Amino acid sequence: MAAVLPRSRATAAARGGGLRRVMRRKSTLAFLMALPLIVLIGALVVYPALYSVHLATLNKSMERFVGFGNFTFLFKRDLFWMVVKQSVIFAVTAVVFKALIGFCVAHFVHNVPAKGQRKWRGMLLIPWVIPPAMSTLAWFWLFDPSYSAFNWLFAHVGLPSITWLGDPYWARFSVILVNVWYGAPFFLIMYLAALKSVPEQLYEAAAIDGANWWQKIWYVTLPMMRNIISITVLFSLIVTFANFDIVRILTSGGPIDQTHIFATWAFKLGIEGNDIPLGASVSLFMFPILAIAAIFILRDINRRGNEA
């Protein structure tokens, strides 16, 4: 080992003259290797994202520039404000419950003896593994107006049956329920991984100081998991805000457009209703939440980069 090091330093010195050329060739090669990625993202992500801003300023036949015409048209419609409200309710409620359930269940799994954890984790992640379009169909069938299996159970314990997808409020509840069902396992896995990385000594120290279980969670677990909690919540907020599958399959935005969120309404206006500029304007409203999340995540990464 001692013999190798000086020699390598010697070769590096000998090559010193050509080093700049090598570096240039290296960076060219690196650029070429990253080129497909740049082209893909540029052509199919960045360009369409900017193009949708342009589209949003055109009239329905896309021949005339109307400036903010589409937006002022949207602002005057009650349905638009309903969609804004519903998107926020949908995303915030679903993410809060996903995070809470994920956090609690992660603790339950963590409490169980190590050799049984794999089995529990394996079963609990299944909702995340099934493609959402297919699992949502199963929910749709569970909510079926005349054959609802839930209502059958309710009838047996003497509860009134529920029109799951027919009543606006229950329909809103149902789409959130399915979203929570689908997304909670993701939080569970993240939080379980984070829980495992909290050193056991911290809990022992807290126990010696006389902390009860609540204080252990509040003063040890939560501060240790702060990073992972914030990043999963932000991720999930973006994904939930942009959700399409669940609402589209369960209600298609109905009854009477009461469960539409940005993505499903944009799909209905833009693709089905053939008004591409209006659809683009609606989908652009997902952008603010995206920008806010990006700022938070970038700040977090920079801060951690400075610590390292």
Next chain:
Amino acid sequence: MNPAEIQAAVLEAPSAGKAKTGSTRRDRKRALYWSYFFLVLFVVFFLTPPIYMMITSLKSSAEIGAITNPWWVYAPTLENYWALLGSEQYLTFFKNSAIVSVVVVIITMLISIPAAFALARMKFWGSAALGMGVFLTYLIPETLLFIPLFKIFAWVQETLGIEVMNHYWVLMVIYPTLTVPFCTWIMIGYFASIPKELDEAALIDGASYLQILTKIFIPVALPGIIAATIFAFTVSWADFLYPMAFTTSADQLVLPAGIVTILIRGDVYAWGQIMAGCLLGALPPLLIYAFLMDYYIAGLTAGATKG
């Protein structure tokens, strides 16, 4: 403190510890029982839809229509599965899904492995910004992009004469935008964790960068590559919005869109067949998950823990 006192303290310590563990052990046991109780509760909640899917798929249409216990199969039958496996339409969906997913995985790996290598090891002008950009594009949801893409595809069709819309290969072009940013991001993490001495030694031995990538980085980071492959496959298998927006005719649909648009038709839902179709369609990701659970979870958690 004199030695005798220390000895006394040391001797005393275990007994004090024992008294303490007596109560904590009872607490632990109670916590354990409650944990099991809630775990069972949540497992029931999480597994109800898939299990109900299976129950329904084993019923005949007559039994589904009859007012009987929906949670029990009185006359189990595989007729729904046979009907699907004999239906050319369903097999076409399956075939399209399989082709699209496999091709997307290959494209994803061909793009993201070299790019991740370049970004993790070979710094070039703007590489840091690009790494951040990759991460940010991962945050741009498909629901923001499908309308401009729809218009762009229509434009390509008009001006270049290439019929883009309503062919399943368009999904092979568009799905990498869902998979590549995340796969590149986690591969950067895996590549960055490989000790620099390894490629420095190879460079000194005269290896080229391509050799370093293929002979060292890919073998060493193989677990990461498997995790990324699984991620890319499951994402392209499950996507629903793009096929809904860009493909319509029955022979070009992939599974999620096919089941939703073709199997569900009119007022008469053949629920037994739909549920069997969903279950068969969910089988590839479920099998991958069952056999490669650790890689699956590694791919899932890598994004956030390394972020």
